[in-house]
Amino acid sequence: MENQQQHQQEEYVVLETPVWHGSIVIDIEKSTDLTIADMNTSDPYCIVKVYSGNKDGRQLFTSRTKVFPKTINPHWDHHDHIPIYHQNRELLFLFELWDKDTLTFDDFLGQYEFTVTPEWDGWDKTKTGSLQKRSGFKDNVKGDITFKLKYIQDDYTQTQVAYKYHSHTFTGLARALSAGEEARSYATYQITLNHVQDVFKDEELKKWNESYDAAIKIFNSPVIRTTIATQHNHLYSEVSVTKYGKLNGAKDLLLLLNHGIIGGKPRYFTYAITGNTWFFSETGAAFFVDFTSKHAMHACAQEYVYYAGEFAIIPDQHGKNFRLCIDNNSGTYGPKKEYLSKLRLLFQLNFPGLDVEVNDYHHPSLKKYKSYIETGKLEFE
């Protein structure tokens, strides 16, 4: 507790802009004179793996060509565009070439690896590398790979988003229900996000979860939907005590949320992103605790959302830096975990410098964070 009160009074450290902020464009052009792995030819394909620092570091992304049957001189013509927001200055690129086999394991044809930094002098230049063996293997390797990498740095220093904060005081039933609990108001937040339609395509909108009973009850009943939409309009109405403003980057978002600590305790939030707006409220406020249609309410009972789930603001070991830990924990909409990296990109674009951790709803870290919300204590490895 003492530690948390300290948080509220301290001047917060501004989170630093990540070393890498932008995207990497990968063009793999061709390979020549590869090893013959089958009778008299090969069926090559190439996988690019990118690691933070070195091969012991976290694998940040992979990109993979299709298989080119029956050739040792493939013209890959492979193009990929990968967003990158990362702190480690060095990235290891590893190109691995394999021969596709249908009945046995694929055969290794060679690899090429090198380290890059944002200042690397090889960006945007066509480069050909001789394939190498793996250490500790007796690989039969020859041939090369020709490719070009480009780093496009985003200038996101001018990002600004608008927010509204609606504070509601307890009245009537809500007050009676909350008697004996914390007597405080509950709040809803809406933040207009930039780039939602750049990050998510329209076909990536997620319809409500048709195999989830609670969602079926909501969306198959016009009466319930209307009730929920009315709740949304009330909870996000400007009749309540409303604050407006602009947020410039990570620090402002963390200040708006008081670093996740409300009423002296760390809190969880539920959210939905529809249109270009991020709607959310604190989950633990008495009114919302047993509110099973929270996600539908945030989404104004709309059938489709870009994303929905829960989030918390989690401090580091020293209580100095904070990160947004956000997930897809919404039974009502069941957002795809495949789009979690898009969700992270969306927040990084809107809140420059924000450290964003994304998790699928059954990731073990979430138990740790829920326990932090309940006890105020966070376990560190």
Ligand SMILES: [Ca+2]
């Ligand atoms: Ca083969």
